Amino acid sequence: MEPLSFQEYICSLDPTTLPRILRICSGVYFQGSVYEISGNECCLSTGDLLKVMSMALQKVICEDMVTGQTKELPPTFKGEQGCPPPWTHPYCPTGFFQPAPAPGSNPTLQTPFLGGRQWGLTLHQALGRCNGRPQPLLCPAISPYTLLLHPVYEVHATMHLRRDVVKIPSTLEVDVEDVTEKAQHVHFARPLLLSEVLRMEETLPAQAEILEGPGGPAIFESAWVSQLQRGQWLQLHGRSPAWRVLASAPSSGRRFLLSSAYQGRFRRRPRQFTGVQELAAGLRPGQRLHVVVTQDCEGRVDDVPPLGVGDRLEIQRLQGGGPGTRLLCHRHSGEEEDGEELLLPLDLGGGFVEEMCDSKKYGLVELLDQQPLPCEVRVVAADPGLERDALGALPALRLEARLDQPFLVGSFCQEPEKGFEIPPRWLDFSLLLSKESVCSPPPCTLQCRVEELTEAFYYRLLAQLPGSAAPPPPRPPKRTQQGMSPEGRHTSAPRSLTAGARLAPPLPPLPGLPQPSTSKQYGQRRAPRDAGTDRNNAEHDYETVDDDIQKTIRKMQAVFPF
DSSP states (O other): OOOEEHHHHHHHOOGGGOOEEEEEESSSOSSOEEEEETTEEEEEOTTOEEEEEEEEEEEEEEEETTTOOEEEEOTTOOOOSSSOOTTOOTTSOTTOBEEOOOTTSOOSSSSOOOOGGGSOBOHHHHHHTTTTSOOOEEETTTEEEEEEEEEEEEEEEEOTTOSSOEEEETTOOOEEEEOTTTTTTOOOOOOEEHHHHTTOGGGOSEEEEEEEOOOSSOOBOOGGGGGOOTTOEEEEEEEOOOOEEEEEETTTTEEEEEETTOOOEEEEOOOEESSHHHHHHTOOTTOOEEEEEEEOBOOBTTTBOOBOTTOEEEEEEEESOGGGOEEEEEEEOOSSSOOEEEEEETTOOOEEEEOOOOOOOBOHHHHHHHSOSSEEEEEEEOOTTOSSOTTTTOSOEEEEEEEOOOOEEEEETTEEEEEEEEOTTTSOOEEEEOSSOOOSOOOBOGGGGEEEEOHHHHHHHHHHSTTOOOOOOOOOOOOOOTTBOTTSOBTTSOOOOOTTOOOOOOOOOOOOOOOTTOSTTTTTTSOOOSSOOHHHHHHHHHHHHHHHHHHHHHHHHHHSOO
16 A cells, blocks of 8 residues: 555544554655654654554544634533533534535535435544544534544554553654555564563463663672673573562671572571660560570669679560550579569660570571571581581671562573572563573573672661661761861861750860979980080970870870860
8 A cells, every 4th residue: 555644544534443563664764763652752764664553532623614623622522511502503413413415515513404314424434434534514612614634643552672652642743654565474572571471381481582672780799690791692491489588697797698499507696785676676476585694784773773794684575555555574693593674775775685595507498497687696507518618707697688589590591500599589680481482491690599688678678677767878987187186176176066066075184294303203215415504404394294295186186176
């Protein structure tokens, strides 16, 4: 067929013949153009193919052929409400259309001919009679003159290598050619997100080409993540059955994601608590908690006795409710004595460490079955399947929470035997599935048992845990010079207080100044002069005293800036 404008083609298209394949021809845009369509950019270049899937009437532009005025009609148009216009014929329904009389006759409805069946065309019926070109019509509810109807459709089409359905207005100024019969063999490939592939397990294993690599900050420190780039070919083998555990090493500042397939062995470490509130949170149903006080805690008048370093407490249960809730504890004062019961308020501070005598070695699955998270452990036997287990050299490891995030097992086509596991919901990117089958067996994924996380992603995961109030990442300390305050001001220079400024705490008393009267006191600090009078010796002693005073002041300024 000959090229037509997109509007003309869509208006003449029979919806029952869909889908149809169109080719973009030279028209207003010869080399292609970028359109803003439904909030998305869509590039239509000469020669591109569109597969029209459906079309929906959006509105109708009604043009008065006498006055030239236009009016928009909704697809549900049924005429105006209220009294009919004065030119309305008594036998003419006000909300319907009628073909206009032949040229030369009066175009008004003052002498309309009553055509019987010609009356009563709805808006959609009237558009169906146009056959792609506007036909003169009469509608007494709109105007007494001849009208032309210009429909505007929203066309839903697919394009090659485009994920979403493109919604194009029929008024787009391009010319198209119907090539449905010639392009029956054309396959419109639709890109997928990796998270979509996760729901298509029946298509796996499969090969795929990365169309666009993952965006945003990195989540893993592993080298394979940097290879997820455009043009790289992957083999996707299926969903991994393993779950994960979020962990951190407080001593080194490193963060990890452990797979349930990890074969290392753990030993529990005693928990540490900073306050009675944390002690109450550490209680577990059916168990009692034994702790040792590691920091002196002052009592409160008569109801709360003081706690001393070394006191052994047995934490039993919470007692009371509301603001007056207390933690019932038993303090053991000796082997022969029974001790005493204490009721500690939840806002009481202090330091405590758990008493435990558990020397058993646990696997990861067994540990989580018996130990609620979070908990502190130490790796006492590295995973034998790993070349280098990063957890084995850490003095302590904090297991934060179990994560049941789905992972896909993948490998690069050039190295199909080296596998990795990708979390599609954290590391998503677009790809194109290939029809070629995967012949290689599932790859080895031993190295995925321990994945090191970036700091930013670790805190992002920690903040998403249920009921977690994760602290922000720690900020590096500011470097200060001697004689300089943290704000970068010289501490020796006085400055005035501004409104709202708070005075610094008073400095402790300076140490006693050395006495200049005895030569013995300074005899070892500076060699005596070989000649001179007592006056010179006294001046020398006072100079030494002055130097000592200045040194003392500088030391105090470095410790207590003011």
